[in-house]
Amino acid sequence: MANDLQQLKQNFISGLSNISGFWGFPKGMGAIFAVLYLSPGPLSLDELVTQTGLTKGAISTNVRGLSRLGLIHAASQLGDRKDYYQAETDFYRAVRAILQERRNSDFDRAVETVRLTLEKLESDDNSDPERAFLVERLRALKDFFDALDSLVNAVTRLDGLGLHTVQTVLKILK
Amino acid sequence: MANDLQQLKQNFISGLSNISGFWGFPKGMGAIFAVLYLSPGPLSLDELVTQTGLTKGAISTNVRGLSRLGLIHAASQLGDRKDYYQAETDFYRAVRAILQERRNSDFDRAVETVRLTLEKLESDDNSDPERAFLVERLRALKDFFDALDSLVNAVTRLDGLGLHTVQTVLKILK
DNA sequence: TACTATGTTTAGTACAAACTAAACGTTCTA
DNA sequence: TAGAACGTTTAGTTTGTACTAAACATAGTA
Numbered sequence: 001m002a003n004d005l006q007q008l009k010q011n012f013i014s015g016l017s018n019i020s021g022f023w024g025f026p027k028g029m030g031a032i033f034a035v036l037y038l039s040p041g042p043l044s045l046d047e048l049v050t051q052t053g054l055t056k057g058a059i060s061t062n063v064r065g066l067s068r069l070g071l072i073h074a075a076s077q078l079g080d081r082k083d084y085y086q087a088e089t090d091f092y093r094a095v096r097a098i099l100q101e102r103r104n105s106d107f108d109r110a111v112e113t114v115r116l117t118l119e120k121l122e123s124d125d126n127s128d129p130e131r132a133f134l135v136e137r138l139r140a141l142k143d144f145f146d147a148l149d150s151l152v153n154a155v156t157r158l159d160g161l162g163l164h165t166v167q168t169v170l171k172i173l174k
Numbered sequence: 175m176a177n178d179l180q181q182l183k184q185n186f187i188s189g190l191s192n193i194s195g196f197w198g199f200p201k202g203m204g205a206i207f208a209v210l211y212l213s214p215g216p217l218s219l220d221e222l223v224t225q226t227g228l229t230k231g232a233i234s235t236n237v238r239g240l241s242r243l244g245l246i247h248a249a250s251q252l253g254d255r256k257d258y259y260q261a262e263t264d265f266y267r268a269v270r271a272i273l274q275e276r277r278n279s280d281f282d283r284a285v286e287t288v289r290l291t292l293e294k295l296e297s298d299d300n301s302d303p304e305r306a307f308l309v310e311r312l313r314a315l316k317d318f319f320d321a322l323d324s325l326v327n328a329v330t331r332l333d334g335l336g337l338h339t340v341q342t343v344l345k346i347l348k
Numbered sequence: 349t350a351c352t353a354t355g356t357t358t359a360g361t362a363c364a365a366a367c368t369a370a371a372c373g374t375t376c377t378a
Numbered sequence: 379t380a381g382a383a384c385g386t387t388t389a390g391t392t393t394g395t396a397c398t399a400a401a402c403a404t405a406g407t408a
Contacts, residue, residue, distance in 0.1 A: 005305060008291055012312075015284040022281045024198045026366060037315075040307050045385070055368055060386060062366090081376065081384065089311075091318040107196045110189040117182055131179060133214050137263075138186075141211075144265040200396060219355070229398055234356060236396095255354060255406070 009038055013052070028054055028062045033071055033087055042075045042084035070097030099152050111145050118142055183212055187226070202228055202236045207245055207261055216249045216258035244271030273326050285319050292316055 013034040020030025035051045036043060043051070048059045063085060066072040071094050075084045088094050118138045121131065187208040194204025209225045210217060217225070222233045237259060240246040245268050249258045262268050292312045300306045 005308065008295070008308070011287065012291065015287045019281055019284045022284075028366075037311060038308060040304075056385070057369080057387080058367055064386095083385075089314060091315075107193055110193045110196075113185060113189045117186065121182070130214075134179070134182070134212060137211060140263060141265075202396075230355070231357080231399080232397055238356095257355075 012038065026062060026065070028052070028058050029066055029071075032059065032062050033066060036072055036085055036087035037089075039086070042077075042086040044082040044084055046082075048085070069101055070094055111149075114138060114142060114145065186212065200236060200239070202226070202232050203240055203245075206233065206236050207240060210246055210259055210261040211263075213260070216251075216260040218256045218258055220256075222259070244268055285323075288312060288316055288319065 013031050016034035016037075017027040017030040020033075021027040031052045031054070032048055035048060045056065045059055045063070048054070048063070049056055052059070054062075063072065067074060067085075070088060072085050072087050075086055076082075077084055118135070121135050121138065124131075187205050190208035190211075191201040191204040194207075195201040205226045205228070206222055209222060219230065219233055219237070222228070222237070223230055226233070228236075237246065241248060241259075244262060246259050246261050249260055250256075251258055292309070295305065295309050295312065298305075300309055
């Protein structure tokens with residue numbers, strides 16, 4: 001019975017670990033978040049150690065990452081030197097945080113390179129047919145990135161409404 | 175001049191390699207796609223070898239992956255035993271293909287696990303307060319996944335309209 | 349049939365990333 | 379001030395993955 005619940009929890013934890021790995025995050029992150037998400041109250045680092053099976057070091061670094069992403073929050077309690085953590089339960093907020101996090105990444109830097117390259121090419125003469133071809137292709141790519149960018153921006157700004165609003169709108173569209 | 179163009183191309187190729195790696199795909203994939211995307215005509219495997227610096231083996235496996243994702247297309251020419259490849263230029267189609275590809279992945283399998291777990295928990299009695307808490311949390315998570323799922327489905331179905339339509343709608347929303 | 353051209357598969361290597369174990373630095377307490 | 383309680387940092391190990399080099403399979407050509 002209680003054993004049964006424990007089994008389900010364990011299942012959930014390993015499942016979320018895999019999801020985490022799938023999206024390019026450390027699996028430990030997924031495990032830690034899973035444990036916190038299924039816990040009614042905040043947990044200390046040591047409790048995370050026992051419940052995840054990871055070592056203090058791993059917990060320490062992963063917890064930092066999760067905090068930076070806004071997926072968990074530190075909740076230090078007065079008169080207690082321990083740090084306590086709890087999971088963010090508003091996933092939409094978490095998604096927005098993650099999207100913003102990724103803005104200053106290799107990705108956007110590379111996109112910026114494309115933009116600059118295109119600007120330079122377009123300003124020069126493009127009587128050269130090969131050059132004209134390049135301009136055409138890069139422009140299509142840039143337009144695509146711009147669209148993605150707007151999409152991310154829009155989602156990032158959806159403060160009160162959740163993703164379900166977007167879903168509804170999209171359903172109306174077709 | 176022509177050197178200049180070559181420089182730009184090289185820049186673009188390495189840039190796309192990084193983007194590829196960032197999203198969890200092999201960097202070679204990005205490089206190959208970049209080369210094909212900047213080529214006016216289809217390229218053979220050997221040409222890809224020389225232009226990317228990768229070996230035949232790497233090209234072979236990566237090309238298979240890109241084909242599966244719908245990011246490039248094989249274009250065998252009659253009377254020529256060589257395989258030729260060209261880049262897909264409709265990015266929206268490519269995005270849809272990638273989203274569909276990811277449907278049968280670890281991710282969706284894990285999500286399914288959550289759904290089943292929840293079903294089982296909800297059907298049983300939940301007089302146990304701990305159990306009731308679990309149900310509440312899992313339900314919130316499931317709702318979130320459902321919303322994401324609908325979003326993906328909607329995007330997948332956007333056949334004629336591109337993402338820019340979505341963008342426009344979102345801009346109207348706020 | 350031998351030889352060539354082409355793409356795939358395999359065995360091994362190199363590298364990056366996440367983790368463990370343990371040393372370390374702080375801060376609180378006796 | 380000594381010691382304990384915590385969290386962080388570091389050095390080293392493990393692991394997974396993308397790549398190279400080369401053997402292989404297949405089909406076309408002399």
